[in-house]
Amino acid sequence: MPTLAEVLFPQSLPNPAALEAQYPPRSLPEGARVTRFAPSPTGFLHLGSLYTAYVNFLTAHSTGGVFFLRIEDTDKKREVAGGVASLLESLAAFGIVPDEGGVAGGAYAPYTQSARREIYQAFAKDLVERGLAYPCFCTEDELTALRDAQETADVPQKGYWGQWARCRDLSAQDAIARVQAGDAWVLRLRADGDAEKRIVFTDEVRGKIEMPENILDTVLLKRDGVPTYHFAHAVDDHLMRTTHVIRSEEWLASVPLHLALMRVCGFRAPKYAHISALMKSEDGAKRKLSKRKDPEAAVSWFSAQGYPADAVLEYLMTLISSAFEDWRRVHPTEPRSAFPFTLKKMSASGALFDAVKLADVSKGVIALVSGADLAQQVRHWAGAHDTALAALLDKHPDRLAQILAIDRDGAKKPRKDIARYGEVLGYVSYFFDELFVPALPLPEGISPADASEILGAYDYDADEDKDAWFARIRALALSLGYAASPKEYKDNPAQWRGHVGAVSSVIRAAITGRSNTPDLWAICRVLGATTVLSRLQKALVSLNT
RNA sequence: GGCCCGGUGGUCAAGCGGUUAAGACUCCGCCCUUUCACGGCGGCAUCACGGGUUCGAGUCCCGUCCGGGUCACCA
Numbered sequence: 001m002p003t004l005a006e007v008l009f010p011q012s013l014p015n016p017a018a019l020e021a022q023y024p025p026r027s028l029p030e031g032a033r034v035t036r037f038a039p040s041p042t043g044f045l046h047l048g049s050l051y052t053a054y055v056n057f058l059t060a061h062s063t064g065g066v067f068f069l070r071i072e073d074t075d076k077k078r079e080v081a082g083g084v085a086s087l088l089e090s091l092a093a094f095g096i097v098p099d100e101g102g103v104a105g106g107a108y109a110p111y112t113q114s115a116r117r118e119i120y121q122a123f124a125k126d127l128v129e130r131g132l133a134y135p136c137f138c139t140e141d142e143l144t145a146l147r148d149a150q151e152t153a154d155v156p157q158k159g160y161w162g163q164w165a166r167c168r169d170l171s172a173q174d175a176i177a178r179v180q181a182g183d184a185w186v187l188r189l190r191a192d193g194d195a196e197k198r199i200v201f202t203d204e205v206r207g208k209i210e211m212p213e214n215i216l217d218t219v220l221l222k223r224d225g226v227p228t229y230h231f232a233h234a235v236d237d238h239l240m241r242t243t244h245v246i247r248s249e250e251w252l253a254s255v256p257l258h259l260a261l262m263r264v265c266g267f268r269a270p271k272y273a274h275i276s277a278l279m280k281s282e283d284g285a286k287r288k289l290s291k292r293k294d295p296e297a298a299v300s301w302f303s304a305q306g307y308p309a310d311a312v313l314e315y316l317m318t319l320i321s322s323a324f325e326d327w328r329r330v331h332p333t334e335p336r337s338a339f340p341f342t343l344k345k346m347s348a349s350g351a352l353f354d355a356v357k358l359a360d361v362s363k364g365v366i367a368l369v370s371g372a373d374l375a376q377q378v379r380h381w382a383g384a385h386d387t388a389l390a391a392l393l394d395k396h397p398d399r400l401a402q403i404l405a406i407d408r409d410g411a412k413k414p415r416k417d418i419a420r421y422g423e424v425l426g427y428v429s430y431f432f433d434e435l436f437v438p439a440l441p442l443p444e445g446i447s448p449a450d451a452s453e454i455l456g457a458y459d460y461d462a463d464e465d466k467d468a469w470f471a472r473i474r475a476l477a478l479s480l481g482y483a484a485s486p487k488e489y490k491d492n493p494a495q496w497r498g499h500v501g502a503v504s505s506v507i508r509a510a511i512t513g514r515s516n517t518p519d520l521w522a523i524c525r526v527l528g529a530t531t532v533l534s535r536l537q538k539a540l541v542s543l544n545t
Numbered sequence: 546g547g548c549c550c551g552g553u554g555g556u557c558a559a560g561c562g563g564u565u566a567a568g569a570c571u572c573c574g575c576c577c578u579u580u581c582a583c584g585g586c587g588g589c590a591u592c593a594c595g596g597g598u599u600c601g602a603g604u605c606c607c608g609u610c611c612g613g614g615u616c617a618c619c620a
Contacts, residue, residue: 363582
């Protein structure tokens, strides 16, 4: 006479003890943490997921531990073809490369849940043998009816539990008969919790938390024999020897269940850290960043906008630890991995995603990149996101590097005026004749006649060094009645028509069509004498007609 | 609805019984400056509310309110 467990799991399965031996505890130095990122292969990387992954990554790597990737593909309906590859690619773009799992493989393989089916079944069978789990034959309709009944009876605790759990007390014979009759079943936990009793655990970011014990007979194995998240989590994180389960706060409510599962399976529970979700403000209300409504929820949005991966990570870091920015000021070029990171310093409240702050952080990141490197990054970005820019850059090789080097390479205070690669085209357009739009924005108090006078009297000499070049402008200013410095003008405004700033602004406008640019002398060098002279000439002509 | 988490300026936040309640972003003003950017200085603006406990409360306790999460054969 076969037992219920044998009827439920007729196939030959490894036994739990053998699995324990096959996946032994890791030999890692004291304090080393093992963390993981466990996404579903939807191919879509959410900003929140990146955030979570990054915290896991930092936790492991700041302790000499292991960060692995596990694919949670237990729901075929959500799976997207090529999802895994695209996910790995997205993560890699942020320098987040798992030590194990993914393409790396590892000693605790397989790292894909769909390939671990018999591992889960082995533990499930063991649970049935010990009377800690049972088959449930309730149909979807019956479950809905149960829900409705609880609704009308106004039962505070909804769900499949206690007296509501109809299959819980089915005799083994009846259960066996139904299985043999071909009835579909799911496997449920026979919860032993008491709603009146409370469990206490310490969350690594939130501290001590007290909750009622789990009383729900949660589904462990679905109709198709595939585990639910909860059961897979218990089995996998135990067997893969995860020390710290760091995940989004939506899982916090499941901790009593997870702890109960760990206990009945005989596993030592990992430490848990629930980090708060990234929020978005809308009409004064706070809500979770949504994949549907918010383009910035997708990490791909940031790449498309041209935010360097480093900038996004740097921004996330400011959310991870409020001490980060202070540290960064002291260590402007240190890798982020050198930052003393702890889960405990993470905020327990959900942060609003702040695009303005990201832009500021990004400017700081881009300011540290050399002109040549930046040019290369921009070209790379343009190849994927802005073909017109890419074509332009290819037509003028090296030009962009020269432009971006201005006030940047070797500058003690490099310019911080580019937040995204996507802004670069607008930033540099006047360097290219095909994009240059002649315009003459005049400074306050300067009339077209004044401008005409200035341009008419100005001679550009391409051979002059910067000091000589500016000395000439100063002399010109003086000769036309403009103070040679703003200070002199302020000391006695009545005596002057203005100051050098007005003169150079007119020249700047004629050459670039703009009122704000980096160092004009350097710009002229990049442009070349022919172009400079020609633009100066045209501006003068336009003023006189 | 039950359970759970959270609530300090517009945003991110420090704070662990006694502080003029840090700092950063944004915005505004000033300084520096040939423009802009950078940098410097200054300013606007915060402890959700009500009760306790205490000589003293952002900090501890209780209640309320607000926001979020969860209660799936999704993760």
